[in-house]
């Protein structure tokens with residue numbers, strides 16, 4: 417059983433409508449151009465995948481959410497594109513192809529436990545050609561808004577947080593209105609896991625037509641844990657850099673990017 421995630425239903429629609437840009441697209445593009453075929457692991461509704469396909473890059477996509485994959489496919493088909501898309505959890509990744517590059521943006525620990533994340537790294541390794549690269553980003557747990565203040569016992573005593581009142585609605589291209597609300601329910605410092613309640617609402621012509629309520633768990637990692645997890649999975653040349661500049665990371669960097677290589681010939685795990 418995969419840990420809870422919220423990228424379904426109204427949330428998936430919100431994602432397809434509003435989450436279509438960002439500097440990560442250009443950043444990860446360089447890695448895809450340097451090694452094809454590539455796999456966008458946890459591709460969501462195709463924020464990165466669709467621009468790459470548009471430019472003729474050879475990239476497949478995989479995500480646990482059938483709703484996200486379906487919306488990605490619909491968007492691709494509107495542009496006459498026919499990507500290979502798969503609905504699978506990353507810790508059970510089992511695809512017919514092997515890749516020069518696998519990239520994962522905003523998905524380590526999202527809706528997955530530590531054990532599943534460890535397993536995911538093994539599955540990524542198996543899906544890379546020898547010498548192929550894995551690139552992923554991750555937000556540090558002490559970044560603003562990640563609930564660092566909730567780790568000590570006095571912080572945890574404030575949980576669960578109260579539900580938020582109604583807030584700002586986002587308006588889609590067809591006039592559909594959306595609102596997402598979230599609150600922290602729990603933080604488990606032993607498991608390094610934060611559990612959020614996520615609500616998603618959708619209105620048409622001022623009338624509420626859908627409302628979803630889901631849990632989202634996020635497993636939080638410090639830099640050296642990720643480096644060690646990658647090395648344990650058999651990767652070599654593991655680096656951690658500041659996103660998205662590739663500079664040596666400092667305490668001021670909230671996002672880090674990790675690159676790791678499957679050894680070119682003899683399997684390091686054999």
Ligand SMILES: C[S@@+](CC[C@H](N)C(=O)[O-])C[C@H]1O[C@@H](n2cnc3c(N)ncnc32)[C@H](O)[C@@H]1O
Pocket residue numbers: 418421423435457458459460461462463464478479480481484504505506507520521522523526527528
């Ligand atoms: C924050 S979104 C990022 C989507 C996309 N990579 C992007 O940057 O726009 C996280 C994605 O991870 C997917 N996801 C969550 N748990 C997963 C799992 N166990 N296996 C594969 N994908 C998962 C979600 O469905 C969602 O599409």
